[in-house]
Amino acid sequence: MNFLLDALAYIFDPANWAANATSPAPLGDRILEHLEYTAIAAGAATLIALPLGFYIGHTGKGRQAVIGVTGAMRALPALGVLYFVTMVAGYQLPFLVAATVGSLIALTLLAIPSVLAGAYSGLESVDRQTIDAARANGMTEMQILLRVEIPLSLPLIIGGIRAAVLQVVATATIASFAGLGGLGRVIASGIGLNDFTVLLAGALLVTALALLLDAVFALIQKVTAVRLEADDTPVAEEASAAAGAAASGRGSE
Amino acid sequence: MLSRAAGVTTRLIPHMAPPLASWIALDKSKDEPTAMIEFRSVTKKFPDGTVAVDDFSLTMPSHETTVLVGSSGCGKTTILRMINRMVDATAGQVLIDGEDVANRDKVQLRRSIGYVLQAAGLLPHRHVVDNVATVPILNGTPKAQAREDALELLDKVGLDRSLAHRYPRQLSGGQQQRVGVARALASDPNILLMDEPFGAVDPIVRADLQAELGRLQSELGKTIVFVTHDIEEAFALADTVVIFRKGGKIAQKGTPAEILANPADEFVETFIGADKARRRLRLEQAAEGGTIVVDGDGRVAGVLDDDARSTRGDAVS
Ligand SMILES: Nc1ncnc2c1ncn2[C@@H]1O[C@H](COP(=O)(O)OP(=O)(O)OP(=O)(O)O)[C@@H](O)[C@H]1O
Ligand SMILES: [Mg+2]
Numbered sequence: 214m215n216f217l218l219d220a221l222a223y224i225f226d227p228a229n230w231a232a233n234a235t236s237p238a239p240l241g242d243r244i245l246e247h248l249e250y251t252a253i254a255a256g257a258a259t260l261i262a263l264p265l266g267f268y269i270g271h272t273g274k275g276r277q278a279v280i281g282v283t284g285a286m287r288a289l290p291a292l293g294v295l296y297f298v299t300m301v302a303g304y305q306l307p308f309l310v311a312a313t314v315g316s317l318i319a320l321t322l323l324a325i326p327s328v329l330a331g332a333y334s335g336l337e338s339v340d341r342q343t344i345d346a347a348r349a350n351g352m353t354e355m356q357i358l359l360r361v362e363i364p365l366s367l368p369l370i371i372g373g374i375r376a377a378v379l380q381v382v383a384t385a386t387i388a389s390f391a392g393l394g395g396l397g398r399v400i401a402s403g404i405g406l407n408d409f410t411v412l413l414a415g416a417l418l419v420t421a422l423a424l425l426l427d428a429v430f431a432l433i434q435k436v437t438a439v440r441l442e443a444d445d446t447p448v449a450e451e452a453s454a455a456a457g458a459a460a461s462g463r464g465s466e
Numbered sequence: 467m468l469s470r471a472a473g474v475t476t477r478l479i480p481h482m483a484p485p486l487a488s489w490i491a492l493d494k495s496k497d498e499p500t501a502m503i504e505f506r507s508v509t510k511k512f513p514d515g516t517v518a519v520d521d522f523s524l525t526m527p528s529h530e531t532t533v534l535v536g537s538s539g540c541g542k543t544t545i546l547r548m549i550n551r552m553v554d555a556t557a558g559q560v561l562i563d564g565e566d567v568a569n570r571d572k573v574q575l576r577r578s579i580g581y582v583l584q585a586a587g588l589l590p591h592r593h594v595v596d597n598v599a600t601v602p603i604l605n606g607t608p609k610a611q612a613r614e615d616a617l618e619l620l621d622k623v624g625l626d627r628s629l630a631h632r633y634p635r636q637l638s639g640g641q642q643q644r645v646g647v648a649r650a651l652a653s654d655p656n657i658l659l660m661d662e663p664f665g666a667v668d669p670i671v672r673a674d675l676q677a678e679l680g681r682l683q684s685e686l687g688k689t690i691v692f693v694t695h696d697i698e699e700a701f702a703l704a705d706t707v708v709i710f711r712k713g714g715k716i717a718q719k720g721t722p723a724e725i726l727a728n729p730a731d732e733f734v735e736t737f738i739g740a741d742k743a744r745r746r747l748r749l750e751q752a753a754e755g756g757t758i759v760v761d762g763d764g765r766v767a768g769v770l771d772d773d774a775r776s777t778r779g780d781a782v783s
Contacts, residue, residue: 346589350604
């Protein structure tokens with residue numbers, strides 16, 4: 214219990230947020246770094262995986278291959294990928310840049326399967342009849358994608374991005390072992406200095422950040438789902454239709 | 467030739483455009499599309515080898531309702547979908563007003579043809595009014611205008627305007643079908659394809675919708691191709707009924723009266739229920755002196771109309 218209070222005290226100590234604070238502080242910088250890595254990796258993964266997922270979901274082509282590849286990618290140990298990519302990058306780039314670039318590439322690779330799965334399974338979940346009717350009405354394939362498939366599967370698409378973001382937040386933490394900044398640095402220096410207070414403070418901050426981001430995405434998901442969910446407005450069965458029909462002069466038959 | 471010359475004139479003398487344009491439009495109305503549909507030896511073989519339609523030929527006259535009936539799997543839907551190229555024929559031609567649909571742009575062709583399916587197929591994330599306005603908006607009609615037109619179409623198909631801002635799932639099945647019909651009519655197509663549109667609603671609502679469609683058709687005079695399993699529905703709506711036997715061959719084609727009076731063979735007889743007692747009507751004198759109509763089981767089917775009795779008395783007795 215003492216550890217926890219100490220850690221909280223560390224987090225809320227203004228000195229650890231000041232610009233001239235000693236490493237691993239200032240905490241604000243570490244949080245911003247962490248957010249930055251997350252945004253870059255999740256953003257890059259989204260840019261790569263969404264179009265691919267849309268293509269697969271819309272056409273049904275290449276589905277098996279992608280399921281296989283993403284399944285395998287998911288099974289890869291995050292730390293292994295991190296070190297491997299960082300080492301490969303290290304051959305080409307100066308050491309300091311190699312850590313950052315390598316880590317970001319690894320984080321992106323690890324985030325791709327979730328985004329991809331969300332996109333194609335989202336599109337696949339759209340009712341075939343609805344798509345068929347849209348096509349029969351003269352929508353082009355692009356219009357079907359943009360006006361029917363994506364809006365109807367938005368909650369699932371965002372769900373995929375949400376999972377990817379959480380994974381990046383978590384994995385970016387261990388990326389500090391490969392030389393990346395971010396909140397992992399706080400934990401790493403806690404371990405290095407044998408200082409449990411700092412270690413725990415870092416862990417708490419990462420957890421809080423993950424929960425916060427998750428909540429934001431949950432909210433976005435909910436907002437996009439609202440329009441698609443069943444609504445309880447009572448339906449006056451055929452009454453109004455019958456009334457309308459009577460009014461429009463069915464007496465003529 | 468004429469329109470090309472006119473086109474040149476229009477370009478040279480821009481201010482003449484409106485009167486010229488309307489003159490051309492008037493002139494064109496003489497050979498305005500009549501929306502006749504013609505199948506010429508059409509075959510459809512799906513990639514898996516299924517031959518759904520085999521050497522099928524049929525002309526569907528313009529401004530009339532042609533109803534395709536037949537047992538499940540005989541190729542009715544496939545035939546229907548070859549008209550708007552949702553399915554492409556493997557051999558033969560489908561012509562609209564003499565033009566092979568294979569030469570038409572798919573998207574433009576589909577926008578020019580109304581299509582109503584059994585499950586309505588409405589967009590679940592759009593309000594009723596926006597569903598109806600879909601095709602006009604795709605065709606470039608300004609949104610406000612398209613919505614305004616959509617509201618009028620709701621009136622036309624007997625739906626209260628208060629439903630316009632509901633989502634499809636907030637409507638009953640019958641109401642959804644009406645929206646489906648309104649949507650199909652929204653771009654004022656010459657051709658309306660209807661694939662078992664009333665198959666999923668209860669019999670009372672179905673009768674309502676059939677009556678409504680009959681009224682609409684007498685007003686609009688579209689070329690309607692209607693698919694159904696229900697022979698009563700076919701007889702109620704058709705100018706021409708086409709009865710398919712298994713394998714997609716035409717068993718008989720004719721007006722409801724022709725088919726009822728002269729079933730081509732035993733298959734048709736069974737299919738239309740001509741052998742059933744309820745189809746065999748006869749007249750009987752009621753105790754009070756009126757004439758009643760009785761079916762083969764002795765159930766009273768109705769009374770003979772006074773006018774009919776006086777004018778056709780000889781014929782029926
Ligand atoms: N996309 C497809 N691929 C392969 N076979 C198909 C396809 N669509 C239809 N078929 C087959 O073609 C045949 C005709 O199907 P179709 O849907 O036209 O029948 P239908 O007369 O409309 O039947 P129903 O009354 O049950 O709707 C069936 O044997 C069906 O299994
Ligand atoms: Mg069918």
